[in-house]
Amino acid sequence: MTEENNNAPSDFIREIIDDDLREDRNQGRVATRFPPEPNGYIHIGHAKSICLNFGIAAQYKGTCNLRFDDTDPSGESLEFVESIINDIHWLGFDWEDRLFFASDYFEKLYQLACELIKAGKAYVCDLTADEIREYRGSFTEPGKESPNRNRSVDENLDLFERMRAGEFEDGTHVLRARIDMTSPNIVMRDPVIYRIKRAPHYRTGDTWVIYPMYDFAHCLSDALESITHSICTLEFENNRPLYDWIMNQLISGSRPQQIEFARLNLSYTVISKRMLIELVEKGLVNGWDDPRMPTVSGLRRRGYTPEAIRNFCAEIGVAKNDNLIDVALLEHCVRDDLNEKAPRVMGVLRPIRVVIDNYPEDGVEEFEFANHPQNPEMGTRKVPFSRVLYIERDDFQEDPPGKYKRLAPGREVRLRNAYVIRYERMVKDEETGEITELHCTYDPETRNASSPDGRKVKGVIHWVSAEHSIPAEVRLYDRLFQVADPASESGDFTEYLNPESLETLGPCYVEPSLKNAEPGSRYQFERLGYFSVDSGDSQPEKPVFNRIVALRDTWGKRAATGK
RNA sequence: UGGGGCGUCGUCAAGCGGUAAGACACAGGACUUUGGUUCCUGCAUUCGGAGGUUCGAAUCCUCCCGCCCCAGCCA
Numbered sequence: 001m002t003e004e005n006n007n008a009p010s011d012f013i014r015e016i017i018d019d020d021l022r023e024d025r026n027q028g029r030v031a032t033r034f035p036p037e038p039n040g041y042i043h044i045g046h047a048k049s050i051c052l053n054f055g056i057a058a059q060y061k062g063t064c065n066l067r068f069d070d071t072d073p074s075g076e077s078l079e080f081v082e083s084i085i086n087d088i089h090w091l092g093f094d095w096e097d098r099l100f101f102a103s104d105y106f107e108k109l110y111q112l113a114c115e116l117i118k119a120g121k122a123y124v125c126d127l128t129a130d131e132i133r134e135y136r137g138s139f140t141e142p143g144k145e146s147p148n149r150n151r152s153v154d155e156n157l158d159l160f161e162r163m164r165a166g167e168f169e170d171g172t173h174v175l176r177a178r179i180d181m182t183s184p185n186i187v188m189r190d191p192v193i194y195r196i197k198r199a200p201h202y203r204t205g206d207t208w209v210i211y212p213m214y215d216f217a218h219c220l221s222d223a224l225e226s227i228t229h230s231i232c233t234l235e236f237e238n239n240r241p242l243y244d245w246i247m248n249q250l251i252s253g254s255r256p257q258q259i260e261f262a263r264l265n266l267s268y269t270v271i272s273k274r275m276l277i278e279l280v281e282k283g284l285v286n287g288w289d290d291p292r293m294p295t296v297s298g299l300r301r302r303g304y305t306p307e308a309i310r311n312f313c314a315e316i317g318v319a320k321n322d323n324l325i326d327v328a329l330l331e332h333c334v335r336d337d338l339n340e341k342a343p344r345v346m347g348v349l350r351p352i353r354v355v356i357d358n359y360p361e362d363g364v365e366e367f368e369f370a371n372h373p374q375n376p377e378m379g380t381r382k383v384p385f386s387r388v389l390y391i392e393r394d395d396f397q398e399d400p401p402g403k404y405k406r407l408a409p410g411r412e413v414r415l416r417n418a419y420v421i422r423y424e425r426m427v428k429d430e431e432t433g434e435i436t437e438l439h440c441t442y443d444p445e446t447r448n449a450s451s452p453d454g455r456k457v458k459g460v461i462h463w464v465s466a467e468h469s470i471p472a473e474v475r476l477y478d479r480l481f482q483v484a485d486p487a488s489e490s491g492d493f494t495e496y497l498n499p500e501s502l503e504t505l506g507p508c509y510v511e512p513s514l515k516n517a518e519p520g521s522r523y524q525f526e527r528l529g530y531f532s533v534d535s536g537d538s539q540p541e542k543p544v545f546n547r548i549v550a551l552r553d554t555w556g557k558r559a560a561t562g563k
Numbered sequence: 564u565g566g567g568g569c570g571u572c573g574u575c576a577a578g579c580g581g582u583a584a585g586a587c588a589c590a591g592g593a594c595u596u597u598g599g600u601u602c603c604u605g606c607a608u609u610c611g612g613a614g615g616u617u618c619g620a621a622u623c624c625u626c627c628c629g630c631c632c633c634a635g636c637c638a
Binding site: 010011015035036037039069071072074075128129132133136137138139140141142143170171173174183184185186187189192194195196197211213214215218234235236237238239240241260262267273315316317319320321322323324325326328329331332333335339340344346373374403405406414415416417418420448457459460461462524525526527528529551552553554555556558 | 564566568570575577579597601631632634
């Protein structure tokens with residue numbers, strides 16, 4: 001205990017593993033697995049599990065397999081397999097040659113099921129789905145035994161074989177584990193372990209018409225892969241006795257142990273696969289990788305970094321409490337990462353023209369700006385300045401509130417990294433009253449330095465040269481839902497969607513260095529936030545930017561609360 | 564209702580009988596050519612509640628309360 005690594009995350013699961021290692025269980029091996037079903041894209045909740053499973057394997061010098069739990073052909077597809085593989089790699093994890101599919105175990109699982117039958121521990125049941133439900137009893141009443149429960153081994157073997165051979169219609173027979181119809185745990189009341197389902201499987205095609213159920217396939221897949229710690233979420237806690245029961249019947253030697261942790265919930269979004277599928281299928285978002293989605297592909301397209309997501313997963317911890325993590329923590333994690341990595345640039349989202357009256361008509365000069373104020377190694381770039389500029393509409397107010405530090409009648413501001421300018425007059429549209437143009441004068445003495453006379457200029461605003469800037473589309477994203485926990489709200493969760501979760505702005509004007517910005521690259525637009533070049537819609541010379549997250553805004557917050 | 568699980572700051576979460584870590588959020592302040600970053604400071608006399616054991620309890624015991632999961636031939 002003298003060499004405790006304080007940086008290694010610790011949680012109750014790692015404590016269990018520490019114990020196991022101390023007691024020399026599993027020959028000192030640690031083997032985990034991440035077992036997604038390929039029936040959807042993975043989301044931030046999966047990321048928590050991925051970080052846990054792969055993180056533990058790395059920490060204990062063990063292994064983590066990727067195994068697709070593809071035992072229900074309906075809804076599963078290669079598209080999902082590919083997206084999941086891509087997403088996990090992007091998150092920064094690798095399983096080398098340990099890519100597995102439960103569907104590859106179908107034959108073995110079938111043989112294991114036969115063994116269970118031979119041991120008198122499983123039987124073919126002819127009851128209908130409705131009847132099985134009735135026979136199962138309820139929370140308060142014990143179940144009744146199926147009339148087929150005491151069939152002979154030979155008959156069961158024969159029937160099961162004929163199920164496999166396709167002699168029976170879907171739903172007419174199932175294979176059940178023979179456990180205890182009076183168990184207080186409903187999972188143990190002779191659970192179905194095989195059903196007939198004539199659906200083409202994306203990998204095995206039509207070679208099978210019977211498929212194993214999760215409870216049967218999952219634990220045995222773990223055993224076949226010599227998994228030591230089978231980590232899953234809390235809702236499987238009730239299934240653990242069944243997991244252990246099957247292990248006891250069919251597996252000798254060391255067996256995997258199931259450990260459950262609380263799944264992630266994130267505020268102002270939904271995480272359940274069912275709901276995400278609904279959002280996609282109803283067209284309420286623009287696909288699985290819509291930047292508003294909590295999917296890994298959505299976060300990636302938004303501009304999140306894998307590091308930020310991993311840090312987030314480390315930060316939230318692992319426990320058994322139901323939780324609703326504040327999305328502000330996720331946002332903090334990207335800001336924290338991007339603050340170091342993202343080059344600074346200038347872009348004006350809601351432009352207003354500014355004419356510098358005393359600047360030469362055709363004058364142009366180039367300023368050399370640092371790409372990062374705290375990190376000179378990130379280099380510099382050139383940014384042109386000229387007589388006509390754009391600044392942010394927000395950065396001028398005719399009648400500014402107290403403590404306003406930007407441009408206003410009678411005031412001066414510093415144009416970031418350039419000159420101090422002074423307000424002279426404004427031009428308004430006669431009909432609408434809207435300000436269309438500002439006229440200012442600049443002080444040449446203030447070029448890229450403190451004012452020589454020591455005068456203090458309150459505000460610094462960003463700008464872009466009108467003539468040299470590049471028009472761009474900018475997409476501003478806000479939380480997908482208006483309520484913190486839409487899944488727990490009454491009624492249809494889609495009623496709580498935030499109608500303003502996407503705001504498209506344009507034309508916005510960005511500095512010329514962004515003309516051919518790489519899709520996927522990330523920048524800080526100074527004073528605004530972090531933005532990424534959209535990997536789907538951005539074109540050379542016609543960039544599209546996604547706002548990943550706004551900068552912390554203590555002024556905006558103050559203004560919003562009326563202080 | 565039977566069974567399983569969980570209740571520590573607004574949100575997460577340490578704590579494992581020796582006198583409440585940390586993070587986010589929030590509130591002040593310093594610094595600042597990003598109202599960003601950074602840096603200080605504050606933020607649970609109290610651990611769902613009530614009893615009990617103990618010199619000592621968030622940690623042990625008892626009872627109570629609340630929340631979550633299970634009655635798919637989904638996972």
